[in-house]
Amino acid sequence: MTSGLDITGLCKSFGGIIVANNIDFTLRPGDRKALIGPNGAGKTTFANLITGFLAPSAGTLHLDGRNIINLKEAKRVKAGIAKTFQITTLFKRMSVRENIRLAILEREGKSFRWFAKDNGYSDIEEEIEQLLEQFSLQSSAADEVHELAYGRQRLVEMALTLALKPRILILDEPSAGVPASDSHIITDAIERLPEDLSVLIIEHDMNLVFKVARKIVVLVNGAILTEGTPGEIAGNQQVRDLYLGARHEH
Amino acid sequence: MDTAIRQNRPRHGLLTFRRLYLDLALIGAGIAAFFLFPDSLGFLTRVLIMIIMVLSLDLVLGYAGIATLGHAALFGSGAYAAGLFAVNFSADPLLGLAVGAVAGAVIAFVSGLILLRAQSLTLLMLSIAVAQILQEIASKERAITGGSDGLLGISMEPIFGIYAFDFVGQTGYWYALTVLTAVFVLLKIIVASPFGLAARGIHESAERMRAIGTPVYWRLVAIYTLAGGVAGIGGALSAQVTELVSLDALGFSLSAEALIMLILGGLGRLYGAIFGTVIFMTIHHLAASVDPFNWLFVIGALVLIVVYFLPEGFIGLPARARKLMRWSP
Amino acid sequence: MKKLLRTLAAAGTIVLAFAGSAAADHTVKVGVIAPFSGPFAIWGKQFKNAVEVYVAQNGKKAGTHTVEFIYKDSGGPNPSGTKSLAQELIVRDKVDYLGGFVFTPNALSVAPLIQKAKVPTVIFNAATSIIVKKSDYFVRPSFSLWQVTVPMAEWAWKQGIKTAVIAVTDYGPGNDAEVAFRTTFEKLGGKVLDAIRMPLSTTDFGPFMQRIKDKNPNAVFVFLPAGPPSFAFVKSYNENGMKAQGIQFLGTGEMDETTLDALGDAALGLTTAYHYSGAHDSDKNRAFLKTLEEISPGAAANLASVGAYDGAHVLYQMIKAVGSDRTKAVAAVKGMAWESPRGPVSLDPDTRHIIQNVYIRRVAKDENGKLINQEFDIIRKAVPDLGLPN
């Protein structure tokens, strides 16, 4: 039995349009893979197929050797797959602390308790404080999320996802919307992620990608073009043409 | 529904003490009302019962964000179940309450399985349909429910075998106040629990709740079922105090009025349900006795004024007043 | 039983306390509960007008006591609200009598209350038979559904109508009317070809018209609540050419005087059996109409008016006889007979329900071209509540 995520022959089409074309993909513990590709290449679709937000047309999906193709989104989270959203999706009118608390309560299977106080579990409260510290969010802990600067909201997004203690973490454009001056906050946070975690980063910002990724997968028109180390990808003429071409469109 | 309904939860423990005082003050007001208005206990009891109904709606709408215009389905089911139980099995009030709660919860669970897959207008329409269908069934099964004449023959035993219901309504008032207090305390505990936090989470972002692994649909069914139990208790109380149940307990106007009271009061903090109900029913009562032909003008104007100038409902009033004070030189 | 006695004893003490404060000459208060708001507000208005007519004609005093009416708005069918209004009237306003009540559940909701508090209650309308059985303090000078439906069936049979279709609105009173008509009509040898129960919310009656026409009966007996359903049914009856096909319309209260005008010529010739027509030919009624016109110009007199007018009469007689000593009030009016705007009436001493004539009327135009219910036959004098025996 292999540990980590194993994907073979994954396909998805909407109407007649193919958005995932026979993708084979693996993610092992400790991996830091980045998924890049031009707009519309199917990166977010691919992430959604892994999390179960979308159902594939064909293909297999195994986590630690276990077939998870039929698991619903919520069940896959319990199985250990978590993702951050490209557009911050948080509980905006709750405090940062409450956001993280919700995630931990859910992970611990305590979110269906009716008669306990939500902040009454000292171990959970301790863990919240650790996460706040890890992402330097202590000073904003009591603020409602919508009051935070966007860069800090991205951190909450990551903290909340990490609170689920996933084995597979998918970061969907973690630096989207974050001003360049603050992007180091995101990079630092990613670098401080637990070593044995498998991380898949979908990202436009090449600086970030090359800083944190150990392997890069290039997706074009729903299919994998190539996979390699940052050095290999940087030297790949095909990728350079494609990617730079796509960049010109902006 | 929209997430823009504010959830001004206290930041930290700062307000906790004040909140406790507020709770005690509310219960005190309930006790004081008995002595201040000893001649209007019938009306006051109806207000208390309606508060239970609106609290239940607040749980569903204010906390979990489920917009419904069919809450009378749950209230009425509780009322009919408790009434039928009293007529056919036992006239013990507390047993009747339990039966009402179970009936409300069961109806909520079953209808929730259909309703809670829908959203927005579709959800509103489905919830209306459930209540209408139940009302039609109650109207048709005249041999059991009394149809449009009402369910007759409810005569409650004394509570604990000691406190008999009197025609002035004293026992009824204390009974309703006690039940309301118990419901309120229970709901206070539940909304501060992990379950309550998760309900708010669903309201804020169902998508994110799914992404942290919450089975959102089943969680909504659970909340709706709980609210059904609470509304069922309200219905049962109404049946026991009135000693009659009629089709209006399942009616659209009851659902609509409960919704109006809740939005007037303010969503998602339980207090709004209390203030909204008290203020709406009192104004209705007074306006209707001054000029019943035209009281609808007063209610219409009240509703518009609140929605235009107090978008958060009555519970937004203190904050608004404070803001005004700060602005004045 | 012991429990009941204990309750009664408790209630009795409170009653005595009230009675003790009642001097021989004082104001006696009557609480009138009726819809004054909402879709049924017309009822409250009619009640109030009629009571004021009675006061204008007979003065504010009943015997040595001044009578004061207090009006409360119940809205539509709303038993819990009605009961709490009655409680408030009895406890806070210290009324000695209650009156009004349009809807059956509302009337029923006060039954346990008036029984415990011993408050004589005069029903101005609510027509379901069982109501008067639910408390000894109910007196009903209005009518009951059986009381007007049975004569309709009998009259129809006498006119040579052999087959009928029954079309009633599907709720309590409608179902009662169906049973009353069917029982009587079939007993006489008539044949009910079809019975249709129409949903309460229906206002498009086209489908039912077709079904009735297909059966081709001599007559169609209908029961519909006044207001939109009656209005739409009659329009539909006319537009579908039922009259031309020779299917006679038989009804009871559908040609209500407050909505008759709205029906227009479509209503001409429609036959109904009822206990009161605003056009009843008597001096008493003419005097009633005259005062009504003075108090509320343009108002029509209908069943609500006569129910409230006679209700006020019964209340006055009770107050005159016993003042606030209300435990004896009901006994004081049992068997009483009087001349009402609807004709001679009396109260049945056993049931406390009214005994009255039922008139067969058809819609016609009076000399001013106004639509009226023209009485042309009296079916039977002194009809008791026929619904009670079963």
Added chain:
Amino acid sequence: MPAISGILIDGVSYGMILFMISVGLSVTMGLMRIINLAHGGFALLGGAAAHWLTTIAGFGFVISTILAVASVMIIAMVLERSLYTRIYRFTELQQVLATIGITFLMIASVNLLLGSTILPIRVPELLSRPIDLGFRTLPTHRLMVVIAGLLTAAALYYLLERTWFGVRLRAAVDNRNMAASLGINTVKIYAITFSLGAGLAAFGGILGAELLPIDAYYPLRYMVLFLVVVAVGGMGSIAGSFFAAIALGIIDTAARYIVPEYGTIFFFVAMMLVLTLRPNGMLGRT
């Protein structure tokens, strides 16, 4: 089988009334994204005005209808500019509350001025007679309703698909911000559309007064019915409203023919089925 033709004829004419009153609601709810519970109020105002014009002022039916619809459109325009501009920005629940408040004021006004009893509209003698179709007779009035409904649908279709206004309206329905950035005056489009929707409600209310009689409480009595049409048809879809109204008219009529004693249950169960299978309505955009 004569029953089938009967169901179709009665059902279609009933459906036409539902269509005419509800289509404006569907457009305003789809375009302006507001839950407008006051829509039935405009039908009431139209009906009440027509009542007053035909019975008290003594005008003819056609002139009264035109005057009533025109005055409702003006009232609607004024309300749109004054109250509704704020309502657009409210949350859905606040919209429910605000528009129900407006409805209450409309009801109270009619109640005060004209009373709470039925407000009949005098129609020409010609229309209240039955006409013989050979296999059955049909009220002339119904025939007029069906024709008026078809004409309304055709006119709306033309307006939306073939005119300058329609192009802009559809653009605004699809994406308000996009439309605004293309230089379309959405404020004006909103006002005209709202007024048009109210006018249609008034028109439907007047023509349908024989089937859905007008009285002060009309908006509350039929509010659910109109919303059902919109929900089943799909918000913002004119064709959806048309087919939903006709389908609901036929279903309701069929239930009355076949199982009158379960009529209401039948109607609501049918609605629940449709909405469970197609949550956005028959032709709603997903």
